[in-house]
Amino acid sequence: ALSQTSSAHYTKFPEGFTFGVATAAYQIEGAWNVSGKSENVWDRLTHTRPDMIADGTNGDIACDSYNRYREDVEELAYLGVDFYRFSLSWARILPTGQVNYLNPDGIRYYNDLLEALEAKNIEPLVTLFHWDLPQSLQDLGGWANPKMIEYFRDYADVCFREFGDKIKSWITFNEPYEICEDAYGDEKKAPAVNSHGVGNYLCSDTLLKAHAEVYHLYNDTYRSKQNGKVMISINSIWYEPKDPENAEQVTLAEVANQFKFGWFAHPIFTEEGGYPSIMVENVARQSEAEGYPRPRLEQFDEYWIQRIKGTSDFLGINHYTTHLITGAGVDPVAKSPSWLKDIGALTTMEVGEESASEWLRVVPTGFANLLRWCKSSYNDPPIYITENGVSDRGTLQDYKRIQYFNDYLTEILNVIYEDGVNVLGYTAWTLMDNFEWRAGFSERFGLYYVDINDPALPRTPKLSAEYYRQLTNTRELPQDDRFKDPAVRKQ
Numbered sequence: 132a133l134s135q136t137s138s139a140h141y142t143k144f145p146e147g148f149t150f151g152v153a154t155a156a157y158q159i160e161g162a163w164n165v166s167g168k169s170e171n172v173w174d175r176l177t178h179t180r181p182d183m184i185a186d187g188t189n190g191d192i193a194c195d196s197y198n199r200y201r202e203d204v205e206e207l208a209y210l211g212v213d214f215y216r217f218s219l220s221w222a223r224i225l226p227t228g229q230v231n232y233l234n235p236d237g238i239r240y241y242n243d244l245l246e247a248l249e250a251k252n253i254e255p256l257v258t259l260f261h262w263d264l265p266q267s268l269q270d271l272g273g274w275a276n277p278k279m280i281e282y283f284r285d286y287a288d289v290c291f292r293e294f295g296d297k298i299k300s301w302i303t304f305n306e307p308y309e310i311c312e313d314a315y316g317d318e319k320k321a322p323a324v325n326s327h328g329v330g331n332y333l334c335s336d337t338l339l340k341a342h343a344e345v346y347h348l349y350n351d352t353y354r355s356k357q358n359g360k361v362m363i364s365i366n367s368i369w370y371e372p373k374d375p376e377n378a379e380q381v382t383l384a385e386v387a388n389q390f391k392f393g394w395f396a397h398p399i400f401t402e403e404g405g406y407p408s409i410m411v412e413n414v415a416r417q418s419e420a421e422g423y424p425r426p427r428l429e430q431f432d433e434y435w436i437q438r439i440k441g442t443s444d445f446l447g448i449n450h451y452t453t454h455l456i457t458g459a460g461v462d463p464v465a466k467s468p469s470w471l472k473d474i475g476a477l478t479t480m481e482v483g484e485e486s487a488s489e490w491l492r493v494v495p496t497g498f499a500n501l502l503r504w505c506k507s508s509y510n511d512p513p514i515y516i517t518e519n520g521v522s523d524r525g526t527l528q529d530y531k532r533i534q535y536f537n538d539y540l541t542e543i544l545n546v547i548y549e550d551g552v553n554v555l556g557y558t559a560w561t562l563m564d565n566f567e568w569r570a571g572f573s574e575r576f577g578l579y580y581v582d583i584n585d586p587a588l589p590r591t592p593k594l595s596a597e598y599y600r601q602l603t604n605t606r607e608l609p610q611d612d613r614f615k616d617p618a619v620r621k622q
């Protein structure tokens with residue numbers, strides 16, 4: 132049954148609460164080298180290291196949304212969403228990575244998409260950077276090179292100028308943790324720089340400064356004319372003590388959440404600003420023990436602490452799952468030096484029902500705990516959930532996805548009505564099955580099924596699409612039997 136996880140039984144969303152779905156350029160567009168788009172780091176990785184992708188697929192074609200975006204917009208209209216979150220391909224707009232040359236086709240493509248959305252009265256929520264860095268900038272060091280602060284600001288300036296009359300809601304970065312830790316530290320995402328414990332922290336310094344400069348650019352130059360909003364989407368695997376009565380596990384869970392979420396949220400959303408002190412202290416201690424002459428992560432100076440503070444109109448949260456802290460120590464898989472070793476805690480994923488993604492178990496109550504923690508840690512910020520969803524292997528009768536949405540949305544209702552957490556909207560990941568990074572198309576998160584073996588790439592609504600359509604229409608959690616797994620109902 133669509134079980135409840137709280138004593139109360141909330142099903143209605145507050146007036147004005149909005150619903151959307153999300154995608155990202157590299158995961159859906161395809162047309163990787165069409166009409167002037169240049170190579171990005173995911174093109175380079177999938178073409179040179181196909182072994183890194185579970186099923187050997189890539190984003191050369193993906194869902195071919197570059198050509199089929201009108202179908203996508205029809206699907207969005209069918210789902211009844213208030214907004215559509217998608218990302219811009221930097222290499223399609225600025226093929227050299229810099230503003231010396233604007234690719235007219237890139238500008239045309241996004242204006243066509245924006246016009247199609249406007250015709251259906253669907254608001255765009257646009258991410259400037261969702262992992263697909265132009266290779267030309269990676270060749271200069273990418274996010275480990277502070278020059279990227281200017282390159283990113285220049286790119287954002289072009290986007291604000293070219294699209295700012297239609298786009299009123301901007302996200303600078305999608306999941307800074309994944310960009311810095313997985314791409315510049317731990318070889319899990321493009322450009323897979325193997326610099327664990329060093330490159331990841333160089334990346335976060337540059338990325339947070341670049342984010343702040345873009346926020347100030349919008350504030351100083353565009354906000355008065357365009358009246359939009361600028362935010363950042365920070366992701367959390369939420370950490371909880373395996374034994375809530377174990378004081379050491381409770382303390383280490385807080386440390387882990389500061390390293391995971393606080394790494395990027397603390398500099399922006401707290402009165403104090405700067406990296407969390409526990410993070411600076413741990414990395415300094417480890418760095419000294421490892422023989423480094425300086426800490427691998429150094430606190431921002433006073434200028435940048437002030438420059439970065441307050442640079443987001445909302446707190447964007449991407450959340451999927453919860454992992455548990457089992458004790459102190461260095462995780463056996465932790466490299467030296469590394470972010471994981473710097474935390475000094477042992478974790479396990481063994482909690483909640485499995486999905487098709489090894490890292491993603493179903494733990495709805497963790498979401499409520501994360502949201503309450505954000506309310507108290509960041510002075511009760513206005514929050515948008517900018518991603519939430521679950522993977523399977525591609526069934527159309529996706530009862531587990533419906534159960535996941537029901538249970539995670541129930542937790543949002545619980546914290547809104549019981550804790551006064553200021554959640555303003557929700558974005559389901561994702562509109563349609565798409566290129567799931569290193570999992571390729573083997574792990575599917577879509578409300579629509581995409582048959583990648585059919586050149587027409589047909590999109591077929593799953594049962595969860597019907598669920599979401601009813602949710603957006605009534606603004607109430609559907610309780611119909613047709614959304615309940617008959618196998619479960621029989622028991």
Ligand SMILES: O=S(=O)(O)CCCN1CCN(CCO[C@@H]2O[C@H](CO)[C@@H](O)[C@H](O)[C@H]2O)CC1
Nearest residue numbers: 155305306309319366449490518560567569576
């Ligand atoms: O170590 S591996 O690489 O073998 C497996 C780890 C894979 N990561 C885990 C964390 N996840 C964060 C959420 O990532 C988000 O959620 C969606 C689902 O993942 C993505 O499709 C979105 O693009 C992304 O914003 C991204 C994928």
